[in-house]
Amino acid sequence: MGHTAKIGRFCMSQSSLPSMRIIFFSNQPPPLVNAIVESLGAMGQQVLLVVTTPGTRTRPNENYHRIVASGRRDLDVLVTSHMSRLPAILRGLEPDVIFSAGFPWKLPPALLKVPRLGCINAHPALLPKYRGPEPVFWQIMNGEPQIGMTIHRMDAEFDTGAILVQRAMDISEDDDIDSVFSKLLTLGGPLLPEALAAVAASVPGTPQPVEGSYAPMVTEAERNLDWNRSAVQLRNQVRAWGSQGALARIDGKVYLVRRARVVPTSFPAQPGTVLERSDERLLVQAGQDALLIEDFREA
DSSP states (O other): OOOEEESSSOOOOGGGOOOOEEEEEEOSOHHHHHHHHHHHHHTTOEEEEEEEOSBOSSSBOOHHHHHHHHSOTTSOEEEOSOGGGHHHHHHTTOOSEEEEESOOSOOOHHHHTSSTTOEEEEESSOTTTTBSSOHHHHHHHTTOSEEEEEEEEOOSSTTOSOEEEEEEEEOOTTOOHHHHHHHHHHHHTTHHHHHHHHHHTTOOOBOOOSOOOBOOOOOGGGGBOOTTSBHHHHHHHHHHHGGGOEEEEETTEEEEEEEEEEEOOSSOOSTTOEEEEOSSOEEEEOSBSEEEEEEEEEO
């Protein structure tokens, strides 16, 4: 599964990892939040609090309801969209570390200074590539052959802090966003104790270059298949939407497309022309080659 790239020369076994007081910031699905909390506990870490949020205006998220409902009864959950209030609220907990994973708000400088050993963030990309809110979608959309997980120190901007540990894995042509997310959980599991060990030892991390690429918010415009694009690009688009499905307009009807593959064509027709049709599949001419749609239904 890809290769490993540890940043720097630091290494500490999990058994020698000191117990630290951690505040966990996340807006991920509750099973993932709970699994990370349990993992931290299994490492001997003290999770003081989970911080979650209804999200920003451009990134609303309903996970916070279920995070509160499904969390451990002995663990407090703070729901807030007011980052400026948090330094005063959290300072009394005397945290050693703030750990963030999938939290949509930028932490203000005053909050970054609260934990004794600093703040770290897990980002599902090989930083400095694909900084921003939707890295997994855009890596698949762009047909990247690899994806990765990075845990880095947090600074005033999103995803720009010094890298503590990073690991890559290959993306197969059959992977979609759902299977990649599942593989990223497996990939990222061993990284957290490595990153915490580095933090405990005051390892500064490797600074990122200023230059990098950005993964912006995904809009409904990215959901519509444009038959003038190549079949390879369209298949990547379908993979990027996964079980949610991309949208295809075919002969005046709109279809939800969840799985497709590329079929080379020697005598191309007009893009959007249906070359073959059955109850199980549709073969549609693209700008280059054809797209064989294998999982679809009317939207």
